[in-house]
Amino acid sequence: MADPARIKTEVTLESPVAGQDEKPKAKATNDTSSPAPEKPADELKESSSQDQRKQDDASEPAAAEDEEEGTSGQPASKRLKVEPEKKKEKRQKVDEDEIQKMQVLVSSFSEDQLNRYEMYRRSAFPKAAIKRLIQSITGSSVSQNVVIAMSGISKVFAGEIVEEALDVCEKWGDTPPLQPKHMREAVRRLKSRHQIPNTKYKNILFH
Amino acid sequence: MADEEDETGFEEELDEGCSGVDVCHGRRKRLFSKELRCMMYGFGDDQNPYTESVDILEDLVIEFITEMTHKAMSIGRQGRVQVEDIVFLIRKDPRKFARVKDLLTMNEELKRARKAFDEANYGS
Numbered sequence: 001m002a003d004p005a006r007i008k009t010e011v012t013l014e015s016p017v018a019g020q021d022e023k024p025k026a027k028a029t030n031d032t033s034s035p036a037p038e039k040p041a042d043e044l045k046e047s048s049s050q051d052q053r054k055q056d057d058a059s060e061p062a063a064a065e066d067e068e069e070g071t072s073g074q075p076a077s078k079r080l081k082v083e084p085e086k087k088k089e090k091r092q093k094v095d096e097d098e099i100q101k102m103q104v105l106v107s108s109f110s111e112d113q114l115n116r117y118e119m120y121r122r123s124a125f126p127k128a129a130i131k132r133l134i135q136s137i138t139g140s141s142v143s144q145n146v147v148i149a150m151s152g153i154s155k156v157f158a159g160e161i162v163e164e165a166l167d168v169c170e171k172w173g174d175t176p177p178l179q180p181k182h183m184r185e186a187v188r189r190l191k192s193r194h195q196i197p198n199t200k201y202k203n204i205l206f207h
Numbered sequence: 208m209a210d211e212e213d214e215t216g217f218e219e220e221l222d223e224g225c226s227g228v229d230v231c232h233g234r235r236k237r238l239f240s241k242e243l244r245c246m247m248y249g250f251g252d253d254q255n256p257y258t259e260s261v262d263i264l265e266d267l268v269i270e271f272i273t274e275m276t277h278k279a280m281s282i283g284r285q286g287r288v289q290v291e292d293i294v295f296l297i298r299k300d301p302r303k304f305a306r307v308k309d310l311l312t313m314n315e316e317l318k319r320a321r322k323a324f325d326e327a328n329y330g331s
Contacts, residue, residue: 104304123246137277138280149311154271165260166251177253178257179259199278
C-alpha cells in the first residue's frame with residue numbers, strides 16, 4: 001500500500017538540490033500520485049517524472065534568461081509553460097499506470113486465460129480481403145488507412161455481438177458454444193439500441 | 208419486428224435450399240471463417256464455435272462493412288471512401304471511435320519508426 005507521508009518526504013528532500021522552481025511542480029505531482037496502489041510503481045513513476053522535470057528545468061532557466069532579465073521569481077510565461085507539461089505528465093502517468101496494471105493482470109493469468117487473451121489480441125481480419133470487399137462496393141481504390149480503420153472497427157463490432165450473445169446465453173441458462181438463436185437475439189437487442197447500422201427501412205413520418 | 212424475423216429467416220432458408228443446388232445467389236464463399244473462429248474464442252466463446260454461429264457473424268460483419276462503406280460514400284467526397292468519413296460516422300460510438308484513433312496513431316508511429324530506421328541504415 002502507498003504511504004503518502006513517505007513519498008512526500010522523498011520529494012521535498014530532493015527539491016532544494018534541483019532548485020526552487022521544482023517545488024510547485026512537486027506538489028502537483030504528489031497529489032496525482034498518492035492514490036496509486038503499489039509502492040514500486042510509485043517509485044518508478046516518481047523517478048521517471050523527476051527525470052523529466054530535471055530535463056525541463058535544465059532547458060527552462062536558459063529560456064527564462066532570454067525572455068526576462070530584470071524580474072525575479074515566477075514569471076507568467078514560465079507558469080504558462082508549466083501547465084501543458086503538467087497535462088502531458090498526467091497523461092503519461094495515466095498511460096504508465098495502465099501499462100503497469102495490465103502487466104500485473106496478465107502475469108496472473110492461468111494458461112487457459114493466456115490462450116484466450118492471445119487469441120483476442122492476435123486475431124484480425126485479413127487486410128487483403130477487406131480491401132477487396134470495400135473496393136468491390138466503391139468501384140474505386142481505397143487508401144491503406146481506410147482498410148486499417150475498417151478492419152479495426154469490424155473487429156470491435158464482432159466483439160460487441162459476441163459479448164451480447166454471451167449475455168443472452170447466460171441469461172437463458174445455456175452454456176457456450178453460442179448457438180444461432182443467441183446470436184439472433186443479440187442482434188435484435190443491439191438493433192433496438194441502434195448499435196447496428198441499418199439504412200434499409202426508411203422512416204415514413206407522415207403516411 | 209416481424210420484418211426483421213422474416214429477413215433472417217429468409218437467409219436461413221436460402222442456405223438450406225442452396226445445399227442441393229449448384230448456382231446460388233447471395234451465397235458468397237466464406238471469407239473470414241478461420242479468423243472469425245479465433246476471434247470468437249478470444250471474445251469469450253468456446254474454443255470450437257458452431258459453424259452456423261460463425262456464418263451468422265460473418266454475414267453480420269460483411270453487412271456492417273457494406274453499410275459503413277455506402278454511408279461513407281455518401282458523405283464528404285462523394286463516391287470515395289476516406290478515413291475522415293469513417294471517423295465521422297463512428298463519432299457517436301465511444302469504443303469504435305477510440306479504437307480507430309488508437310490504430311491510426313499507432314500506424315503513424317510505426318511508419319515514423321520504420322522511416323527513421325531506414326534512414327539510419329542508409330547513412331551507415
